[in-house]
Amino acid sequence: MKFAILNGEMIKRSDAKVDVEDRGYQFGDGVYEVIRVYNGKMFTINEHLERFVKSAESICITLPYTKKKITTLLEELILKNNLQEGIVYMQVTRGVAPRNHSFPTDNVLPSLVAYTKEVTRPLASLKTGVKTMVTEDIRWLRCDIKSLNLLGNLLAKQKAAESGCFEAIQHRSQEVTEGSSSNIFIIKDGSITTHPSNHLILKGITKDVILQVCESNKIVVEEQTFTLEDLASADEAFLSSTTAEVMPIIEVDGKRVGDGLPGPVTKRLQELFEQEIERQCGALKDKILK
Template identity: 50%
Template sequence: MIVLKNNQFIEREYATIDMEDRGHQFGDGVYEVIRVYEGRYFLLQDHLERLQYSLNETGINFNISEENVHDHLHQLIDLNDVEDGAIYIQITRGIAPRSHPFPKDTSPMVFAYPIKATSPTEAQSKGIKVILEEDFRWLRCDIKSLNLLGNVMTKQKAVEAGATEAIFYRDENHVTEGSSTNVFIVKDGTIYTHPADNYILNGINRRYLLYLAKELNIPYKETIFSINDLKQADEVFISSTTSEMLPVVNVDGEPVANNKPGPISKQLLETFFKYKDLNQIPTH
């Protein structure tokens, strides 16, 4: 495997991380996972713009355009012959003696490398089970930071419960997102999903699915909904870069509708790959 470390392409065994890298010690960094289909990036520009947003919000002095990240990422999939998979990229504040305040003189550290990713076709066909968990994370979920301990702990609860995902709620009237996904419900032909604010990560596939809904003339609303709304929905589905879109057929042991993926979920899935060559989600 060839890894991108800063501006160099090196073999994996040489891609070491200093013990005083702030990403390692504080989770002081940000990241993206970008899907590759048939050797081409999917929605690369959207991912890079969100990465720059996360960098700006955390005060990490790194400019995606000036550092030529776009070209480096294209070289990376060519060097690794990635046809169907994903690229993980993280940028930390850099290496400095351990101290909480931002160091004055340090250079951000960049790592990028391919990871395995395939379309979860069986789960998309049959649907998945999810559990509900109280959202105890910080209030800047809009930043795609390396601080994922709350997400990891909650995902493990889902695994131990025999579920695919855990859906967070702040209180009974406020469902937010999944531990690694965005959440949608359907009621009376309309899609509902949480607004893109600080309580959720504005997922790239979340935005893409809303674009598809508009293309298909399916109405949608970005609004907060409750646990009861979730459990009484006609359909539920989740999305992320690696899971694409997954219909939910069971929530906390209770079936959703008839325990099968619903018609809107199916319609969106059937349309999902129509625009897989997109570099950026079009604006209407």
């Protein structure tokens, strides 16, 4: 039997129901987080909670619990579900109220839900790399908020799926922003470039870990804009996300990136990222580079 958390209570997941007038259901009026679990421990939990709070505040939702209380609840949920490797999904909505575009009165309390899912590391793809495609970024201008409004992302991801690709790389007027569910990096002459963490992209937690390990290991990385032309001429490219980690990109729109294999800088970053996982969560059973 699996369990979920609904407004602070541990209940059977099958009993976790959404009211038809929940504003998350009707308007996408809420925010969410996906947190990776290795060896039964949450990876970068503090960073995820900080972003969760910031996203909620950006749309004027005050979380019903402190970050400390949420951490305790999620730890109990992981233990209750005996999750060793996977994710915790959590979201908060503005709550249940009669349908109206304007916010409900202050007596309507936010609704918070969380559940776990077993997700193994994509080791095969991490070793061989993935194919991607390019599509126009049609999303709104506050992509820094991890909102439940994901229709633009879903349409892009579906295009990728229909093209036999792992990810859709989005652009605005030829300027690469991010993937449908990832941040994008290119490497040229040993130097890494990725889009600045502004309102046009989500400030990825995995991206921030990569920036930190680059700084610690004197790997050159710049947060600046780059174009589709820069992407096409890159020596290497990779994407990052909570579940994809440091994922090599070997093809864009049917054209090879570099020699069509994961490159040395990307492999080095994978190694450093695994070291950071082990520092926070303990030894990994399987690694990319053996």
